[in-house]
Amino acid sequence: MAYVRxxxxxxxxxxxYVIGVPVQRLARRRGWALARLIPPFFARTICVLLxxxxxxxxxxxxPKPRMIVxxxxxxxxxxxxxxxETPCFVAKSEVAEWPLLGTFxxxxxxxxxxxxxxxxxxxxxxxxxxKMMQGEDILLFGEGTSSDGEGVLSFKPSHFAxxxxxxxxxxxxxxxxxxxxxxxxxSAKGKKLxxxxxxxxxxxxxxxxxxxxxLLLKSAPVECVVHFGAPLAFCAESERKAIALETERRVxxxxxxxxAF
Numbered sequence: 226m227a228y229v230r231x232x233x234x235x236x237x238x239x240x241x242y243v244i245g246v247p248v249q250r251l252a253r254r255r256g257w258a259l260a261r262l263i264p265p266f267f268a269r270t271i272c273v274l275l276x277x278x279x280x281x282x283x284x285x286x287x288p289k290p291r292m293i294v295x296x297x298x299x300x301x302x303x304x305x306x307x308x309x310e311t312p313c314f315v316a317k318s319e320v321a322e323w324p325l326l327g328t329f330x331x332x333x334x335x336x337x338x339x340x341x342x343x344x345x346x347x348x349x350x351x352x353x354x355x356k357m358m359q360g361e362d363i364l365l366f367g368e369g370t371s372s373d374g375e376g377v378l379s380f381k382p383s384h385f386a387x388x389x390x391x392x393x394x395x396x397x398x399x400x401x402x403x404x405x406x407x408x409x410x411x412s413a414k415g416k417k418l419x420x421x422x423x424x425x426x427x428x429x430x431x432x433x434x435x436x437x438x439x440l441l442l443k444s445a446p447v448e449c450v451v452h453f454g455a456p457l458a459f460c461a462e463s464e465r466k467a468i469a470l471e472t473e474r475r476v477x478x479x480x481x482x483x484x485a486f
Contacts, residue, residue, distance in 0.1 A: 226445070227439070227442040227443045227445070230274050230275070230276060230442050230445065231439075231442055233274050234271070234274040234275065234442075237270055237271065237274060238271075241267055241328075241329075242328065245263060245267055245332075246328060246332050248263065249263045249264070249332045250332055253332070253334065260311075261310075261311045264307055264311045264329070264332075264333055265307060265308055265309070265310060265311055267307075267329065268303075268304045268305075268307035268308040268329075269308045271304055272301075272304050272305065272308050275301065275304075275438075275441055275442060275445065275447075276441070276442060276444070276445020276446045276447055277301065277304075277305065277441075277445075277446075277447055277449050278446050278447065278448045278449065279305055279308060279449050279450075279451070280448070280449070280450050280451070281309060281451050281453070282450065282451070282452050282453070283406075283451075283452040283453035283454060283479070284453045284454055284455050284456065285453075286402075286404055286453065286456070287402035287404055287456030287458075288402055289357070289360060289362070289402065290357035290358060290360075290388075290391060290398065290401050290402065291357065291362050291363070291401070291402040291404055291456075292353070292357065292362070292363045292365055292385075292387065292388060292401060292402065292403050292404065292459075293306070293312060293362055293363065293364050293365070293404045293406055294365050294366075294367045294380075294385075294403055294404065294405055294406065294472050294476065295364065295365070295366055295367065295405075295406040295407065295408055295451075295476065296366070296367065296368060296372065296377045296378075296407055296408060296476050296477075296480055297366035297367075297368050297370065297371040297372065297408075298371055298372060298374045298408055298409070298410060298427050298428070298429075299371060299374075299410070299426070299427055299428040299429075299437070300323075300371075300428050300434060300437070301428070301441065301449075302366070302371075302408050303316075303329075303330070304329075305408060305449055305451060306364050306408075306451070307329075307333075309451075310362065311333070311361070311362075312361065312362040312363065312364035313333065313334060313335065313336060313353075313356045313361045313362065313363050313364065314330060314333065314335045314336070314364045315335070315336045315338060315349065315353065315363065315364070315365050315366070315384060316330055316335050316336070316337055316338070317337070317338060317339075317340050318337045318338065318339050318340070320335070320337065321335075321337055323434060336349055336352045336353060336356070336363075338384075340369065343383075346383050346384070346386075349384065349387075350383075350384060350386050350387040350390050351387075351390060353365075353384065353387035353390075353391075354387050354388075354390045354391035354394060357387070357388075357391055357401065358391060358394075358395060358398075363387070365384055367380035367381065367469070367472060367473060367476065368380060368381070369381045370429070371427065371428055371429040372427065372429055373423075373424045373427045373429050374409070374410065374423040374424055374426065374427035374429075375420055375423060375424060375484075376477070376480070377407075377473065377476055377477040377480050379473065380469045380470070380472060380473035380476075381469070382465050382466045382468075382469035382470075385403070385459070385465040385466075385468055385469045385472075386465050388401035388403065388459040388463075388465070388468075389459070389463070389465055392459075392460070392461050399460065399461075400458040400459060400460045401458075401459040402456045402457070402458065402459075403456065403457040403458075403459050403468055403472055404453060404454075404456045404457075405453070405454035405455070405456075405457070405472050405475040405476045405479065406451055406452065406453050406454065406476065406479070407451070407452050407454070407476050407477075407479035407480040407483060408449065408450070408451050409423075409449070409450050409452075409480060409483040409484060410423060410426050410427075410447055410448070410449050411448050411449070411450055411483065411484075412447070412448040413426065413444040413445070413446070413447045413448075414444065414445070414446065415446070423484070425440070426440070426441065426444060426447065450483055452479045452482070452483060454475045454476070454478075454479050455475070457471060457472060457475075
């Protein structure tokens with residue numbers, strides 16, 4: 226079955242490159258509603274072909290403007306979240322060059338950040354604030370990198386300042402929603418994953434992309450659960466480091482509850 230899924234995955238990618246990419250670029254340029262429909266359709270299609278079974282649960286999303294803050298386990302996290310709606314991702318600049326997600330990220334107008342250049346943070350935060358004011362959700366991986374799936378790394382507070390910048394630029398807005406979310410890959414081929422299994426399916430460190438895609442295809446079906454926690458309100462008097470710490474605490478609790486289930 227892995228070979229069959231691979232064939233259809235390649236077919237779908239070819240169709241996306243030939244048809245989906247130019248149509249999506251045109252739709253975004255013209256402001257068509259179609260621009261919000263193509264990415265989740267593409268993401269859901271690829272998730273199905275990869276053998277990912279996705280379940281969203283937990284709290285309702287808070288009001289916009291909204292920033293969803295999640296832990297990060299694998300490159301496939303992007304497709305999982307994109308299958309729900311069309312958030313604007315904040316991603317490291319290297320993602321733009323990836324063969325699969327790079328094209329998807331570029332046509333989604335992803336905000337790319339140069340991780341090795343702190344001077345780039347104000348530009349990124351300003352872009353995040355503008356996207357949220359345009360009605361788009363921002364998806365921020367709070368750890369700034371992917372983990373081995375066994376825990377949540379410390380959150381970096383720098384990009385939480387985007388909420389503060391938004392409130393300063395738009396005084397009529399009283400708060401920005403910070404929505405904690407935890408993602409976990411919980412089972413493969415109908416069996417619950419143990420610590421070793423979760424680490425095997427995680428994509429982190431210097432792992433190569435192509436072998437991991439093949440591993441995911443061979444492990445299907447893989448169940449992926451996203452649990453949304455209670456939203457926080459980032460107000461004018463809020464302190465970004467405190468909000469980052471509280472969001473990290475809530476995401477860690479959600480992730481631990483998923484792994485203990």
